[in-house]
Each structure stands twice: as structure tokens, then as C-alpha cells.
Amino acid sequence: xxxxxxxxxxxxxxxxxxxxxxxxxxxxxxxxxxxxxxxxxxxxxxxxxxxxxxxxxxxxxxxxxxxxxxxxxxxxxxxxxxxxxxxxxxxxxxxxxxxxxxxxxxxxxxxxx
Amino acid sequence: xxxxxxxxxxxxxxxxxxxxxxxxxxxxxxxxxxxxxxxxxxxxxxxxxxxxxxxxxxxxxxxxxxxxxxxxxxxxxxxxxxxxxxxxxxxxxxxxxxxxxxxxxxxxxxx
Numbered sequence: 001x002x003x004x005x006x007x008x009x010x011x012x013x014x015x016x017x018x019x020x021x022x023x024x025x026x027x028x029x030x031x032x033x034x035x036x037x038x039x040x041x042x043x044x045x046x047x048x049x050x051x052x053x054x055x056x057x058x059x060x061x062x063x064x065x066x067x068x069x070x071x072x073x074x075x076x077x078x079x080x081x082x083x084x085x086x087x088x089x090x091x092x093x094x095x096x097x098x099x100x101x102x103x104x105x106x107x108x109x110x111x112x113x
Numbered sequence: 114x115x116x117x118x119x120x121x122x123x124x125x126x127x128x129x130x131x132x133x134x135x136x137x138x139x140x141x142x143x144x145x146x147x148x149x150x151x152x153x154x155x156x157x158x159x160x161x162x163x164x165x166x167x168x169x170x171x172x173x174x175x176x177x178x179x180x181x182x183x184x185x186x187x188x189x190x191x192x193x194x195x196x197x198x199x200x201x202x203x204x205x206x207x208x209x210x211x212x213x214x215x216x217x218x219x220x221x222x223x224x
Contacts, residue, residue, distance in 0.1 A: 001172070034212060043117075043215045044156070044203070089156065098210040100146060100158030100169055 002027040004092050006104025014112050019080055021107045023090035024072040030092040033066060033073050034101065039086045047088075048075070051096065077109075085111045115140065117206050117216035125222045126194050134189040134219045138206030144168075145187040146213055147179060151200035159202075162187055163209060191221070199223045 003026040013019045025033075034049035050057045050064045050073065057064050061080075066073040077084055087108050091101040118137045126132050138145050147159040158171035162181035170177075176192040185206075191198055199222050205213035 036215075043217045046212050046214065049212055091156075096210050097207065097212060098144065098163075100161050100171055101148075101156075101213065102158065103156040105155040 002030060002092055002094065002102040004090060004102050004104045006090050006107060008107060009105065010108045010110070012110040012112055013080055015080055015082060017080055019075075019077045019084070019109055021075045021088055021090070021109070022072060023074070023092075023104050024070075025092040025102075026071070027092070027094060028068075028071065029094045030071075032093040032095070032097045033064070034091050034093075034097075035064060035075050036089045036091065037086045038089065038106075044089060049097075080109075080111050082111050082113065085109060117204055117214055119202075119204050119216040119219050121219060122217070123220045123222070125224060127224050128194055128196060130194050132191045132194060132198075132221055134191075134202050134204075134221070136187045136189070136204030136206075136216060138185050138187070138204075139214060142206035142208055142214075143185055144207045144209055144213075145181055145185065146205040146207070147187070147189050148203045148205065149173075149200045150203055150218070151197070156203065160189065194223050196223050 031052035036044035038044040063076040087106045090104045144163040148156045161169045179189040181187045201218045203218045205215045207213045
């Protein structure tokens with residue numbers, strides 16, 4: 001089955017700097033890659049997603065890139081703010097979104113003031 | 114628009130008992146997914162229901178089961194509870210092939 005590796009497990013950056021979280025997946029049939037943000041005690045919230053027919057997608061300060069050949073995708077957050085502090089999860093699915101997601105183990109992003 | 118709702122918020126059981134968790138999807142969503150979020154293990158896919166049918170299941174034993182009702186709500190049943198079943202159980206819903214949106218979860222504690 002699919003396996004998703006996520007790095008780093010913890011990332012501390014200064015407020016205003018950029019943060020990058022990387023994920024690799026094992027199943028070349030995977031075609032849908034969402035990213036979720038989970039604040040302490042709250043539900044995971046979708047922040048951005050990308051499908052395999054697209055190499056990059058951007059939404060304000062957040063961007064995701066996908067390299068199908070290398071089977072890795074990354075989340076980029078620019079101009080980080082204190083409210084960006086949370087655990088971020090990457091995920092992959094072979095069903096284009098219509099199937100269970102395989103998640104990475106999460107990255108705890110800490111924004112230092 | 115109401116989000117995904119789950120009940121109960123917390124559930125305390127003892128080993129060997131059975132637990133039933135409930136999920137109401139976002140109005141109009143036909144797919145319901147269940148995930149287990151255990152400490153240190155991240156989110157793991159349990160079950161996917163669409164249009165009343167089980168479409169796929171993750172790598173969990175058969176004592177984890179569920180169903181989806183005609184109104185698209187769903188329940189997750191866990192039989193013969195074990196200590197390692199203690200976790201946050203998250204439900205998500207979506208339109209077919211669209212992003213999944215999560216509920217707040219049910220915290221299941223096994224004593």
C-alpha cells in the first residue's frame with residue numbers, strides 16, 4: 001500500500017521567515033495530495049491541495065509543489081505569522097480524492113516571535 | 114452551513130466492551146470517511162462509505178466496522194475493545210472526488 005514520509009517532524013522559524021515541509025510517497029498511482037493544518041485540540045483543516053496534472057499551486061502565502069518523477073511534494077509558507085503555529089499533515093490518495101487518505105506523521109511548526 | 118458533526122465528544126469504555134461512534138456529514142456530501150488518530154501514529158484511514166456502500170477499508174481488524182444510513186450519516190462500531198484502541202476518531206465527509214472536511218472527533222478512552 002501507499003506510504004507517505006514527512007520531514008521534518010519539528011520546524012522552528014522566526015516570524016516573517018519562510019517554512020518548507022517536504023513529503024515523499026511510494027505509490028506512483030497516487031494522484032491527489034492535500035495538506036491539512038491541525039491546531040491543538042481542533043479538527044484538521046484543509047489548507048491547500050494539488051492534483052497530479054498540476055506542478056504547482058498557490059494561495060496567498062501558501063504554495064504546494066509536486067514532482068511526480070521524484071514522487072515528492074512540498075508545502076511552502078512565506079511571511080510566517082504566529083497563527084501559522086500548528087501541526088501540518090501531508091497526505092496522498094490514488095483515488096483523486098475519492099478514497100481514503102494516507103497521511104504523513106505530521107510536522108510541528110513553531111513560529112518564534 | 115453546518116460542518117461535519119460527531120457524537121459523542123468523549124467516550125469511556127473498558128476492555129472487551131463495544132463502542133459506537135456517530136457522524137453527520139456536511140449537507141449534500143455523500144461520502145463519509147473514518148480515521149483513527151492515535152498518539153504518535155498520525156492519522157490512519159479506517160473506512161470509506163459512499164452512497165450507503167463500504168468502498169474501501171484500511172489496515173484494521175474486522176472488529177472495526179460501520180455503516181452508512183440513507184441520510185448519509187454514518188456510525189463506526191468497534192467490538193472487543195483493546196487498550197490500544199484509545200485514540201481520537203475523526204470523521205470526514207466529501208462530495209465524490211472532492212476534498213475531505215473533518216469533524217471535531219470522538220475521544221475514545223479504554224480503561
